[in-house]
Amino acid sequence: MRNYALLILxxxxxxxxxxxxxxxLSGTVxxxxxxxxxxxxxxxxxxxEQAVQTDFDGKFTIPNLCNDTYSIQVSHPYxxxxxxxVKVSDNTTKSFKLEHHLEELNEVTVEGKAYSDKSKTILExxxxxxxxxxxxxxxxxxxxxxxxxxxxxxxxxxxxxPLINGLHSSRVVxxxxxxxxxxxxxxxEHAPNVDINSAGNLTLIKGAGALQYSGDAVGGxxxxxxxxxxxxxxxxxxxxxxxxxxxxxxxxxxxxxxSYQNGWYGSVQGTLKRFxxxxxxxxxxxxxxxxxxDASLHFGFNRFDFGIEAYYSLFKNEIGILRASxxxxxxxxxxxxxxxxxxxxxxxxxxxxxxxQDVTHHLARIKGxxxxxxxxxxxxxxxxxxxxxxxxxxxxxxxRDNTSLDLQLDTxxxxxxxxxxxxxxxxxxxxxMARYQNNFVNPNTGVRRLIPDxxxxxxxxxxxxxxxxxxxxxxxxxxxxxxxxxxxxxxxRTSFWESRNYDELFPEIVVEEFDNQILAxxxxxxxxxxxxxxxxxxxxxxxxxxxxxxxxxxxxxxxxLFSEGLHHSxxxxxxxxLRFNSEIGHKVSLTFQRSNDIFSFSVSPYINTISDFxxxxxxxIQQTIRGNFQVWEYRQTNAQLLGVDVDASYxxxxxxxxxxxxxxxxxxxxxxxxxxxxxxxxxxxxxxVYQNPQFxxxxxxxxxxxxxxxxxxxxxxxxxFIPETETTEVVVVSTPPDTYHLLNFNSSIDFxxxxxxxxTVGFGVTNLLxxxxxxxxxxxxxxxxxxxxxxxxxxxxxx
Amino acid sequence: MKKVKFLSTVVLTTLLFTACSNDDGTPEPVNEEExxxxxxxxxxxNGGGTLxxxxxxxxxxxGPNAPVVDVSGDLAAGxxxxxxxxxxxxTVNPPENITEEVEEEDEDHQFFYTIGSGLDVxxxxxxxxxxxxxxxxDFTLTAGSVSSGTLTFTLRHEPTKPNTGLGDAGGxxxxxxxxxxxIQ
Numbered sequence: 012m013r014n015y016a017l018l019i020l021x022x023x024x025x026x027x028x029x030x031x032x033x034x035x036l037s038g039t040v041x042x043x044x045x046x047x048x049x050x051x052x053x054x055x056x057x058x059x060e061q062a063v064q065t066d067f068d069g070k071f072t073i074p075n076l077c078n079d080t081y082s083i084q085v086s087h088p089y090x091x092x093x094x095x096x097v098k099v100s101d102n103t104t105k106s107f108k109l110e111h112h113l114e115e116l117n118e119v120t121v122e123g124k125a126y127s128d129k130s131k132t133i134l135e136x137x138x139x140x141x142x143x144x145x146x147x148x149x150x151x152x153x154x155x156x157x158x159x160x161x162x163x164x165x166x167x168x169x170x171x172x173p174l175i176n177g178l179h180s181s182r183v184v185x186x187x188x189x190x191x192x193x194x195x196x197x198x199x200e201h202a203p204n205v206d207i208n209s210a211g212n213l214t215l216i217k218g219a220g221a222l223q224y225s226g227d228a229v230g231g232x233x234x235x236x237x238x239x240x241x242x243x244x245x246x247x248x249x250x251x252x253x254x255x256x257x258x259x260x261x262x263x264x265x266x267x268x269x270s271y272q273n274g275w276y277g278s279v280q281g282t283l284k285r286f287x288x289x290x291x292x293x294x295x296x297x298x299x300x301x302x303x304x305d306a307s308l309h310f311g312f313n314r315f316d317f318g319i320e321a322y323y324s325l326f327k328n329e330i331g332i333l334r335a336s337x338x339x340x341x342x343x344x345x346x347x348x349x350x351x352x353x354x355x356x357x358x359x360x361x362x363x364x365x366x367x368q369d370v371t372h373h374l375a376r377i378k379g380x381x382x383x384x385x386x387x388x389x390x391x392x393x394x395x396x397x398x399x400x401x402x403x404x405x406x407x408x409x410x411r412d413n414t415s416l417d418l419q420l421d422t423x424x425x426x427x428x429x430x431x432x433x434x435x436x437x438x439x440x441x442x443x444m445a446r447y448q449n450n451f452v453n454p455n456t457g458v459r460r461l462i463p464d465x466x467x468x469x470x471x472x473x474x475x476x477x478x479x480x481x482x483x484x485x486x487x488x489x490x491x492x493x494x495x496x497x498x499x500x501x502x503x504r505t506s507f508w509e510s511r512n513y514d515e516l517f518p519e520i521v522v523e524e525f526d527n528q529i530l531a532x533x534x535x536x537x538x539x540x541x542x543x544x545x546x547x548x549x550x551x552x553x554x555x556x557x558x559x560x561x562x563x564x565x566x567x568x569x570x571x572l573f574s575e576g577l578h579h580s581x582x583x584x585x586x587x588x589l590r591f592n593s594e595i596g597h598k599v600s601l602t603f604q605r606s607n608d609i610f611s612f613s614v615s616p617y618i619n620t621i622s623d624f625x626x627x628x629x630x631x632i633q634q635t636i637r638g639n640f641q642v643w644e645y646r647q648t649n650a651q652l653l654g655v656d657v658d659a660s661y662x663x664x665x666x667x668x669x670x671x672x673x674x675x676x677x678x679x680x681x682x683x684x685x686x687x688x689x690x691x692x693x694x695x696x697x698x699x700v701y702q703n704p705q706f707x708x709x710x711x712x713x714x715x716x717x718x719x720x721x722x723x724x725x726x727x728x729x730x731x732f733i734p735e736t737e738t739t740e741v742v743v744v745s746t747p748p749d750t751y752h753l754l755n756f757n758s759s760i761d762f763x764x765x766x767x768x769x770x771t772v773g774f775g776v777t778n779l780l781x782x783x784x785x786x787x788x789x790x791x792x793x794x795x796x797x798x799x800x801x802x803x804x805x806x807x808x809x810x
Numbered sequence: 811m812k813k814v815k816f817l818s819t820v821v822l823t824t825l826l827f828t829a830c831s832n833d834d835g836t837p838e839p840v841n842e843e844e845x846x847x848x849x850x851x852x853x854x855x856n857g858g859g860t861l862x863x864x865x866x867x868x869x870x871x872x873g874p875n876a877p878v879v880d881v882s883g884d885l886a887a888g889x890x891x892x893x894x895x896x897x898x899x900x901t902v903n904p905p906e907n908i909t910e911e912v913e914e915e916d917e918d919h920q921f922f923y924t925i926g927s928g929l930d931v932x933x934x935x936x937x938x939x940x941x942x943x944x945x946x947x948d949f950t951l952t953a954g955s956v957s958s959g960t961l962t963f964t965l966r967h968e969p970t971k972p973n974t975g976l977g978d979a980g981g982x983x984x985x986x987x988x989x990x991x992x993i994q
Contacts, residue, residue, distance in 0.1 A: 346980075
């Protein structure tokens with residue numbers, strides 16, 4: 012492109028008529044990155060071959076030029092040679108900027124990209140590529156679980172939802188490659204639709220620390236980023252294979268990247284995972300298989316001053332849900348809970364039957380940026396997501412193979428961001444975001460809609476300022492405002508509509524009345540403000556103190572607003588409330604950190620006070636023809652979560668290291684003065700690692716995970732009459748299971764196969780002692796034990 | 811380059827707004843296809859007499875209203891009744907007969923009759939699946955001496971067959987309704 016321009020300009024300069032030819036062109040040549048003067052840069056005027064060099068201040072003067080357009084080639088030993096066209100009329104001044112050599116540019120790009128949009132006053136926990144690869148056959152939730160302060164809310168062992176400092180679902184925002192995931196994340200049984208193998212690294216922010224993307228992360232933010240592609244000519248890739256004994260499955264993932272020195276790059280990646288029924292120590296967990304197929308593709312052009320990138324990913328996952336978890340009423344629940352074994356155990360199979368989930372998520376993104384000298388880096392991003400969630404239940408008759416739930420969520424987002432350095436010390440990031448979302452529920456399922464059809468419009472604006480006061484102190488402040496408008500079409504049961512008094516409260520939103528249903532058109536507006544204020548203080552050599560206050564506002568999600576019906580795998584009726592307003596969380600967190608090769612630690616206490624916190628809890632027993640069901644209703648209350656996360660690492664010999672993690676969180680419903688449900692129990696992880704880089708980088712680790720019993724929980728156990736025995740029995744739905752302890756072993760060794768190929772072989776065992784246990788945060792804990800021993804073999808080839 | 815970016819922006823914005831204007835009116839209602847709203851047990855006395863019906867009706871399904879349970883009269887002591895069970899989904903118009911589906915999938919269904927203490931009746935299955943295991947949409951009921959108590963009907967979906975009763979039948983409960991019955 013540039014060469015053509017040069018040629019054209021060259022010709023035009025030849026044909027132009029020479030006139031007054033004693034003008035000078037003067038100016039400076041500077042470094043594009045830091046603005047420093049480039050000494051000894053050579054400027055050559057095309058045509059006349061007149062050449063000058065810059066002085067010690069980077070200044071130059073070219074005499075004897077006409078009123079004309081010139082092509083000037085500027086070169087410097089440390090920089091890329093570049094051509095410029097300059098229009099000279101009289102004495103002209105012009106400054107030229109040169110880019111560093113590519114190797115250096117790459118470093119800068121990497122550093123510059125290292126997410127400036129994340130808060131610097133909250134301690135981030137990062138899982139690097141190497142650690143991430145150990146979870147290749149697992150899920151995003153499994154990997155995050157390895158961090159302190161993160162647990163997971165599971166449905167079986169394949170639906171793993173991250174739980175950050177006690178909060179989950181809509182309160183945890185996932186940013187996948189710069190795109191906020193919109194994948195029906197409100198559902199506690201909806202795992203994040205992200206292929207763990209497509210992420211180069213994972214960062215966790217325990218708070219609303221990514222105002223660029225959201226102001227509603229009351230719990231926290233998870234950022235998954237792709238690996239950076241260097242700006243040089245190369246072709247590289249990796250293939251990772253995992254075989255696991257439990258589930259008798261494999262996971263295969265492969266990635267290939269091609270990059271060019273001129274800035275172009277492209278990368279393809281794919282994952283295939285197939286597991287059959289998993290096994291608890293004593294029995295097969297029937298219908299718990301998984302079949303996952305993912306692919307992603309990205310390509311783009313990256314230079315220091317501008318770039319454009321296109322990204323597309325497809326995530327498709329079919330997940331079996333434990334057959335024994337599909338129940339009728341309270342009587343069935345009693346039978347299931349009272350039995351120590353699941354009520355249905357079949358032989359091992361790879362077949363996935365109902366109940367199951369089949370989810371497809373498409374994500375497409377196009378992003379471009381341009382750096383302007385005057386005001387900074389301007390980025391524009393458009394992304395589109397389509398999430399299709401199919402759920403199959405145990406059904407009867409003609410509907411046997413029909414879906415029970417078929418949701419399609421389309422999301423379009425447009426973001427414009429400006430990154431600028433006001434001075435050397437102050438940087439400012441601002442931007443606007445517009446989002447349109449459409450949720451369509453297929454009515455052909457023969458099951459009333461779980462959540463309604465809706466259109467949702469979001470408009471957000473934010474600004475984050477950072478002030479590096481001195482070498483030790485960094486201050487940060489940010490604010491964001493979001494406006495959300497929801498246009499909903501919801502069918503209510505007439506009986507529910509009336510029992511909630513909606514007929515008197517909202518007569519104006521009724522669109523049409525049917526035999527036993529009412530079509531209503533609620534139009535909801537939410538105005539949410541959020542912000543963050545923090546400081547980081549570095550002292551002595553290794554110590555850092557982080558302080559952060561954040562306020563996050565979250566609009567209620569569709570399920571909290573509109574749920575109305577039976578939830579099969581929980582064997583309960585769930586009811587939302589149309590009248591909810593946004594919940595607002597205030598989180599204060601403090602971290603004291605020491606980073607040192609021998610002994611490093613971090614202690615992070617926090618307090619999160621949430622007003623209008625939306626909880627779901629049992630309110631009554633409802634009689635139906637199918638028996639009695641517990642009714643769980645959402646309500647708003649004031650909640651408080653307090654906790655501390657501790658990490659420590661000590662190298663007590665040259666190749667031997669001890670790692671420690673401890674997490675505790677206490678959650679209370681302040682209005683009712685009782686504990687919150689589903690709070691992670693206190694847990695500690697301790698690990699001994701032997702690693703020897705001299706001997707094929709061999710790594711051996713033994714890890715102990717200890718989970719205490721959760722002693723603080725709201726008591727929602729209820730009684731039900733059983734006609735067969737003519738007795739009244741207690742349905743123990745809230746009492747948490749006992750303490751448990753697991754041992755895990757992991758090992759890996761590297762082999763240099765050829766000059767460019769490295770082979771890494773790993774072997775691991777999880778639940779080494781084949782301990783039978785149940786996890787309080789597993790929604791299927793009533794029905795079956797958790798996973799038994801699992802042998803894993805990993806083979807990785809880097810090429 | 812700039813032109814490319816500008817064009818792509820225009821294209822994308824157009825996409826965005828065409829998507830926005832994609833409005834196809836109000837959604838259509840969904841009626842629960844599988845819900846059983848009504849169970850009617852008809853007891854016809856052998857050799858003539860008053861026909862007794864036991865009915866439970868829950869027109870809002872899983873909604874907040876409790877089922878309406880009705881027993882048409884008392885059983886006569888010493889009389890044997892032929893029982894038939896009819897299941898309806900009355901949320902749709904005309905009502906759908908669910909009994910037919912249950913009888914078609916007879917291997918996947920079974921009714922159980924639980925007799926509360928104090929009530930002197932005996933029951934026997936009247937129809938069976940292809941494997942000779944009980945289905946129970948037809949049955950016989952023999953009223954013994956004068957007494958009263960609960961008679962509970964339970965329908966299990968995908969039970970273990972054969973079984974010795976509710977205790978080891980497994981499956982999930984589609985219906986569980988208790989009637990207060992008196993024998994005069």
